[in-house]
Amino acid sequence: MKKITHLHTVLIGLVFLLVSFTGKAQQVNAGVDSTAFKIGEQITYWLTAEADTSKVVVFPESQTFLPLEMVTSLKPDTTFSGRTYKIQKPYKLTQFDSGKYTIPPQKVIIGNQKFQTDSIQVLVNSVKVDTTKQEMFPIKTSVAINPPSSFPWWILWVLLGLGILAALVLFLLKRKKIIEEKKRKLPPYEYAIKALSQLDANNTLEKGDIKTYYSVLTEAVKRYIDEKIDDSALESTTNELITSLKAQKEQNKLLITDEVLAELEAILKRADLAKFAAVFSDRITAKEDRSRTEKHIEALRDAIPPPTPEELAQDLVYQEALQQKRKKRRKLIITISVIAVVVLGLLTYLGVSGVNFVKQKFLGTSTKELLQTNWISSTYGFPGVSLTTPEVLIRQGMEDAQEVIKQNASTSIESFSSGEIQHNLYVMVNTISSAEQLEIDLSKTVDGVYAFMEQQGAENIMVKDENFTTNSGIEGIRITGSFNILNPLTKKTIKKAYQILNFGEKGGFEQVIVIYNDNDEAADEIASRIVNSVDFKNDN
Structure with a gap:
């Protein structure tokens, strides 16, 4: 017969300690004054350590006895013997739920070394109640409720995504139109000459519309x-414009004659009289003003001095800054477009796949849906x-x-699972078999549960164990409890409940793990249904 004496590894992170621990003689031990007590009663739990007088002994002072609750920590009792001393640290513990519980191993520090005690099993008995004297009440009648809304909300997501896409397309089209208009825009001189030519082509003067004629001019x-x-x-x-032009002439920013400025001023004043006072010039004067205006525009074009090297440098800096600004704007538009496309893709994914599908992928199927679906019966592992x-x-x-398989060539390990530990439901089956029969100490698997939960980052771990028998009479151990763990997606702490079945059937080790959300009635029903269905394949 082959005997496993120590835990070698974890089955995909979830196979616990199986058998007895071996090692050096301990310098610490633990004990209780009673292994059976009633709900609410207190028992005395003590830790005893022997050490050299030069070493300091540190006992636990926090709630490390869960699932039992520490009521108080009492003063230690110390006795000396030569160069050594023995110290006993008592605690008062209690529990308010009936059942079979395991006080987890406790860590004691002696000097720079850490020691760990064995776990201790205790039985909490319930208080008998005479139900014959309890007043009975009739069952309340059922209350009808309105059915939930069946409106397909995913349609709103699709419409929102289409709206974002339409807004993006309109924005890009409008921007493209503005850019094209800028490209088609004529230079100032060509635009002015074209306007005068269009004035001639429209025969505005011949039609007697002097006001429009001078307005265009x-x-x-x-x-x-x-x-x-x-x-x-x-x-x-007119006065402000002529004054500005004269000032620029005096500053040598405009190389134009006084005669041109005087004629331009006269034309503008006649135009003001025609537009605002309805005082019209004769057609001959109007035609002459048209010719003079074109000549004055040419004179103004020639009057602008060429830019100095300093002005050219400033204009180059300005153009570079303008180019950088355009690049930033282009990058911003591209970024917004990419974000819009991603958002649209996500919304479309939600709309096509459905919110429930996405929730199932990242959070798991809801427990109510799992409870109502068609269940599957199957056999896993060996x-x-x-x-x-x-x-x-x-x-x-x-x-x-x-590593375990290499160290135990005759050992076969198999694992099957559904869901993730952060999902609404997680189910796992692990089996170990060997060519030689394994001798499994199922009582030690309880210690492994607590150790495994700590490795997974669990906190406030509650561990309770009891004997379990399948429908066909196979005996094992059921470990139940709860723990808090951080959800890696939401970064929030969630409370999980669990049920674990451990068996040593047919010379192997078999384990069934069910982890689900605490305080979920549907999940409780699912877990009970799974656990009650567990049995072993009959090869006979």
Whole structure:
């Protein structure tokens, strides 16, 4: 017979300690004054340590006795014997639920060394209640409720995504139109000459529309000045515009004669009389003003001095800054477009796949849906473990257990699971078999549960164990409890409940793990249904 004496590894992180621990003689031990007590009663638990007088002994002072609760920590009792001393540290513990519990191993530090005690099993008995004297009440009648809304909300997600896409397309089309208009825009001089030519082609003067005639005339010359000389020309009065041009002439920014300025001023004033006072010039004067205006525009074009090297340098800096600004704007538009496409893709994914599918992928199927689905009965591993589950269990890779397999060539390890530990339901089946019969101490697997939970980052671990018998009479141990763990997706702490069955059937080791959300009635029913269906395949 082959005997396993120590834990070698963890089955994909979930096979616990199986058998007795061996090692050096301990310098610490633990004990209780009673292994059976009633709900709410207190027992005395003590830790005893022997050490050299030169070493300091540190006992635990926090709630490390869960599932039992530490009521108080009493003063230690110390006795000396030569160069050594013995110290006993008592605690008062209690529990308010009946059942079979295991006080987990406690860590004691002596000097720089850490020691760990054995676990201790205790039985908490319930208080008998005379139910014949309890007043009975009738069952309440059922209350009808309105059925939930069946509106397909995914349609709103699709419409929202289409709206975002439409807004993005309109924005890009509008921007493209603005860019094309800028490209098609004529230079200031060509625009002014074209406006005068269009004035002639429309025969505005021949039609007697003097007011429109002078309006087009003055706008042509003012627009040229506004874009090339003075950017306030379109909003300026005649006097303000002429004053500005004379000032630039005096500063040698405009090489123009006084005669041209005087004639331009006269034309603009006649235009003001025609537009605002309805005082019209004769047609001959109007035609002459048209010819003079074109000549004055040419004179103004020639009057602009060439840019100095300093101005050219400033313009180059400005153009570079403008180019950088355009690049940043282009990058911003691309970024917004990419984000919009991603958001649209996600919304479309939600709309096509459905919110429930996405929730199932990242959070797992809801327990109510699992409870109502068609369940699957199957046998997993060897020795074969038969059970019924909402979803079929998938065989897992055994990369993490290769070291165990190498050390025990005759050992076979198999693992099957469904879901993830952060999902609403997680089910796992582990089996170990060997060519030689394994001698399994199932009582030690309880210690392994606590150790495993700590490795997974669990906190506030509650461990309770009891004997378990399958429908066919196979005996094992059921370990139940709860723990808090951090959800890696939401970064929030969630409370999980668990039920674990450990068996040593047919010379092997078999384990069934069910982890689910605490305080979930549907999950409780699922877990009970799975556990009650566990049995072993009959090879006879």
